[in-house]
């Protein structure tokens with residue numbers, strides 16, 4: 001098998017499993033992607049879990065944007081037999097084709113590394129993924145308490161953790177896992193001087209348009225290095241179109257600026273950015289289902305402390321990447337499954353958390369760096385654009401020639417549930 005395995009980063013599979021950890025009472029903060037997947041993983045291992053989510057029940061259906069969900073994310077879900085309905089969401093994407101502002105082809109490359117199991121990347125509504133994971137977790141018995149915003153947590157003298165919520169209630173658990181996203185509260189409880197999210201100088205907007213015929217190759221996303229703005233589109237098998245734009249913005253927008261922009265403001269700005277570019281951007285902006293809105297982009301290059309006592313962070317809370325990597329959701333899922341394996345195979349919670357970090361840190365930091373490079377190339381100025389347009393055809397030619405194998409480390413990652421994790425020595 002040419003895939004990378006989750007345990008191979010530190011050591012080969014152990015020959016004998018350490019005694020299984022006793023049943024833990026785990027408090028999971030956040031019901032995004034990492035939270036429900038961790039809940040499923042831990043329920044499978046016989047632990048007791050409760051997810052505390054600050055949002056309201058059903059709030060998942062409002063999480064906008066389409067995302068690419070890559071094969072390593074699906075692989076990680078398969079490890080816990082949870083890929084089920086998720087395998088059917090959205091559409092397969094096989095190829096990325098690049099053009100410049102004038103519509104000239106810069107080349108094409110596979111969307112992802114080929115896998116022996118044949119799994120391909122998919123494009124899907126971000127909200128569909130959230131809803132499907134939450135449903136799957138609920139069907140397996142995960143308990144979620146909504147409108148529970150964690151504000152504080154302290155370690156008790158017996159080593160357990162007490163979580164305090166905004167409504168004045170509290171809960172005590174053996175382990176508290178912060179799956180609470182990029183602006184994680186748990187990260188700052190673990191380390192008050194924790195790194196803050198870094199602004200990445202492009203915005204995100206986009207969506208789906210029904211009945212918008214695009215005459216493009218099937219399973220192909222076209223990405224345009226436009227004169228002023230990066231833009232992407234693909235046809236969906238139901239006759240619709242998915243599109244996105246990454247308007248460059250050098251300085252972080254002040255809080256409230258983006259949400260105060262009206263639909264008309266967004267359309268006018270996007271038209272201005274794509275004025276003179278060849279291709280369907282203008283027509284897609286006109287036809288886009290409103291109201292349009294947009295998000296600033298952040299990442300977290302290297303969080304120095306992932307755990308403290310019986311508190312740990314996973315997913316975006318520990319290592320958010322720019323959407324340009326197409327990996328945030330998959331990394332969150334990988335984390336959840338691997339943390340479960342570490343709790344299963346390590347002799348103590350402390351050892352499990354140390355082992356978890358040792359298995360994950362290098363990989364996720366590499367992905368965050370890859371995402372940042374990719375996002376920055378979208379925000380290139382006029383001079384950098386000239387070099388980029390000269391260089392990119394060679395890059396894409398090379399990537400196409402090697403059939404995407406150069407990306408094996410990224411989407412080829414494989415988690416074998418039955419492989420035992422080798423505990424690292426806890427300091």
Ligand SMILES: Cc1cc2nc3c(=O)[nH]c(=O)nc-3n(C[C@H](O)[C@H](O)[C@H](O)COP(=O)(O)OP(=O)(O)OC[C@H]3O[C@@H](n4cnc5c(N)ncnc54)[C@H](O)[C@@H]3O)c2cc1C
Nearest residue numbers: 030032033034054067068150180181315316323327328329
């Ligand atoms: C516009 C956009 C495009 C993206 N595109 C892609 C893509 O193409 N491919 C990809 O793989 N990923 C993409 N991502 C990233 C992906 O969505 C994230 O990486 C993923 O959601 C991370 O999952 P998570 O569970 O760690 O955090 P989240 O999904 O952010 O979930 C965190 C949860 O914690 C809750 N929470 C936060 N604080 C508290 C608190 N104090 N108490 C209780 N609950 C709390 C939040 O309400 C939320 O439900 C994109 C993200 C955005 C915004």
